[in-house]
Amino acid sequence: MSFFDRDSEYKVVILMRQDVKMSKGKSAAQACHAAVACALASKKKNPSAFAEWDGCGQKIAVLKVEGERALFEFKAIADQQGITNSIVCDAGRTEVDPGTYTCLGIGPEKQSVIDKITGDLKML
Amino acid sequence: MSFFDRDSEYKVVILMRQDVKMSKGKSAAQACHAAVACALASKKKNPSAFAEWDGCGQKIAVLKVEGERALFEFKAIADQQGITNSIVCDAGRTEVDPGTYTCLGIGPEKQSVIDKITGDLKML
16 A cells, blocks of 8 residues: 555646757746646636645646647647646747747646656657 | 837746756756746736736746855845745755755746846846
């Protein structure tokens, strides 16, 4: 037996496009947009998931995703399963073209649920 | 005259320690913690600043800061001026030592106010 129920741990994953050139800071700022959007949306629409995540260290992992098509495929899966998610579209005032989709946040959701969707993606 | 009042634009800056070795993804996740904390704190305690920032594209810039001492010096200035801020302390389960302070989020606040504090720092 274990006092630690892995299934009770929630996390947010952020899928960052690898085919769009961004500085480390730009990429981090895009991840921030996704994380803030997921936090605010879940606080409103899925407060229990938000509370579990917020109360246990707000686990966040940033993962690599190939390109825009994959980004929307993962978004479709999250939508189908009713999991909070938010795609980030950059205004394009600095490093990328206007309207570039840069990353996707998924969660907060149970790690076991998220890992079934994004478990094959590598950490950034 | 200008229709665009620069002083009405709000932003969040995130100061990332450069003396702590972190992967691109780890660094981005730390920035996310700061951004989420600043967003939630301002939504509660400074809703007008939050609304300005949230309603105008949630501008976020990630900046370089030398080390822990500088991080706390900037925090002290933000505290003195009553500006929302949040320092991130990592649990240390992956890349850094437990209890490492990795970054500091400041804002949302007027860009002109924040630039007076962090205007000399370089973008990450």
